[in-house]
Amino acid sequence: MIHYDQETYKPEQNESVLDCLLRHGIAPPHSCRSGICQTCMMRAVKGNPTPVSQKGLKETLISQNYFLACSCIPQEDMEIALPDTQLFRKTTKVIDKALLSPNVLRLRLAAPDDYRYFAGQHTAIFKNKFLGRSYSLASVPGIDHFLEFHIRLLPDGQVSQWLQHEVHAGYSITISEPIGNCIYLDRYLERPLALIATGTGLAPLIGIARDALHKGHQGEIRIYHGVRTRHDLYLHDTLLKLSEQHSNVRYIPCVSRESVALPFHKGRANEIALNDIGNFAGWCVYLCGNPDMVNTTKRSVFLAGASLQDIHADAFIHSP
Numbered sequence: 001m002i003h004y005d006q007e008t009y010k011p012e013q014n015e016s017v018l019d020c021l022l023r024h025g026i027a028p029p030h031s032c033r034s035g036i037c038q039t040c041m042m043r044a045v046k047g048n049p050t051p052v053s054q055k056g057l058k059e060t061l062i063s064q065n066y067f068l069a070c071s072c073i074p075q076e077d078m079e080i081a082l083p084d085t086q087l088f089r090k091t092t093k094v095i096d097k098a099l100l101s102p103n104v105l106r107l108r109l110a111a112p113d114d115y116r117y118f119a120g121q122h123t124a125i126f127k128n129k130f131l132g133r134s135y136s137l138a139s140v141p142g143i144d145h146f147l148e149f150h151i152r153l154l155p156d157g158q159v160s161q162w163l164q165h166e167v168h169a170g171y172s173i174t175i176s177e178p179i180g181n182c183i184y185l186d187r188y189l190e191r192p193l194a195l196i197a198t199g200t201g202l203a204p205l206i207g208i209a210r211d212a213l214h215k216g217h218q219g220e221i222r223i224y225h226g227v228r229t230r231h232d233l234y235l236h237d238t239l240l241k242l243s244e245q246h247s248n249v250r251y252i253p254c255v256s257r258e259s260v261a262l263p264f265h266k267g268r269a270n271e272i273a274l275n276d277i278g279n280f281a282g283w284c285v286y287l288c289g290n291p292d293m294v295n296t297t298k299r300s301v302f303l304a305g306a307s308l309q310d311i312h313a314d315a316f317i318h319s320p
């Protein structure tokens with residue numbers, strides 16, 4: 001049984017805590033429902049969360065019985081509660097908003113004093129106590145004094161439409177602690193990096209590229225940005241400039257749905273990268289954006305020689 005907010009709910013066989021609550025009309029915060037975004041974090045007041053539902057959580061949270069409701073199939077009676085938001089949510093101010101393309105909004109927030117993150121991590125942006133969505137950090141600590149996000153504007157998007165229409169400079173906004181392991185590693189200094197993104201999957205990867213260069217990266221950096229039309233190449237000029245400034249950076253804009261001539265490449269970013277590089281032995285690979293692209297490319301680059309420990313990925317899984 002699950003005891004929550006003075007009520008008791010009976011989960012079905014193999015049903016997660018989150019699915020059980022949703023089936024009973026209770027909607028705690030949640031987004032990806034895949035154990036990635038951590039917006040569904042809850043605390044077990046009584047009973048033990050399963051180890052799998054604590055995967056990826058910090059030790060301090062695990063020791064306080066925090067767990068992810070979407071990946072917890074209860075093995076015993078549990079009394080659960082919403083988390084103490086003071087612990088891992090921060091309130092900060094919007095500094096600036098700008099459209100990078102008709103479908104991509106750049107959002108800059110003031111970096112809270114004690115906000116320690118790595119370029120490439122992601123955080124949840126909350127519209128209210130119950131509704132949050134994951135967004136990747138495009139900024140780089142030590143270089144940027146703000147937190148930057150690239151938000152894809154979805155026509156029915158609850159959070160993206162709110163950010164576009166209701167949130168303005170000076171607005172107070174709540175974000176979660178930074179999460180994730182898709183980050184640059186110092187041991188990669190001399191190694192070639194393949195950064196493959198679709199759409200706003202470029203956000204974490206531009207952060208990782210700038211972070212690597214800031215740390216004196218010596219190896220080659222190839223940035224493949226896959227989009228449907230040229231107008232979706234929302235950082236085209238920035239990336240061209242980066243490749244002009246750094247002889248080890250190559251930018252490959254990939255357009256899948258319209259005819260293009262060089263310097264644009266016709267096709268999907270992952271397929272172009274696979275053809276271009278061929279043998280991935282020794283390469284460090286970063287994949288972000290469309291979940292299908294991320295999952296198929298992980299497998300393909302592994303089969304093409306990349307070592308599993310050198311493949312880093314964030315699939316932008318969205319709410320169903």
Ligand SMILES: Cc1cc2nc3c(=O)[nH]c(=O)nc-3n(C[C@H](O)[C@H](O)[C@H](O)COP(=O)(O)OP(=O)(O)OC[C@H]3O[C@@H](n4cnc5c(N)ncnc54)[C@H](O)[C@@H]3O)c2cc1C
Nearest residue numbers: 134135136151152156157158159160200316317318319320
């Ligand atoms: C780790 C991680 C990092 C992410 N980083 C970013 C980022 O940096 N920038 C960014 O723009 N997004 C990012 N996302 C994806 C983002 O969290 C979702 O797209 C989010 O659901 C959009 O919220 P919304 O409230 O605007 O739309 P919702 O209200 O959640 O969705 C509205 C409708 O659009 C559909 N939908 C939602 N997202 C998508 C999508 N990506 N493709 C197609 N249909 C969709 C939904 O199923 C729904 O029908 C990330 C996701 C994860 C898991």
Ligand code: FES
Nearest residue numbers: 031033036038070
């Ligand atoms: S981790 Fe549970 S909803 Fe994303």
